[in-house]
Amino acid sequence: MRNIETHKFDADTEALASIITKARMEERKDRAIAASERLLELAVHVYQKGLGAVETADLIRREAERYLNESQELH
Numbered sequence: 001m002r003n004i005e006t007h008k009f010d011a012d013t014e015a016l017a018s019i020i021t022k023a024r025m026e027e028r029k030d031r032a033i034a035a036s037e038r039l040l041e042l043a044v045h046v047y048q049k050g051l052g053a054v055e056t057a058d059l060i061r062r063e064a065e066r067y068l069n070e071s072q073e074l075h
Contacts, residue, residue: 038063 042063046056 042059045051046059049055051059
């Protein structure tokens with residue numbers, strides 16, 4: 001049989017909650033920056049290629065599907 005040591009840690013709940021909240025806010029900020037950069041890339045692509053409304057709408061639809069698929073992979 002193994003000797004298993006158990007340790008109890010008394011963490012300050014408020015400090016831990018603050019750290020988690022900060023990490024969540026940083027993650028949201030990073031996701032917002034990434035989405036903003038991707039939208040800018042799409043806008044430049046549409047402009048450079050001279051895409052019409054139908055092509056632009058299809059591009060946006062495909063991008064939305066990409067985001068949806070990515071979110072489903074994370075769950």
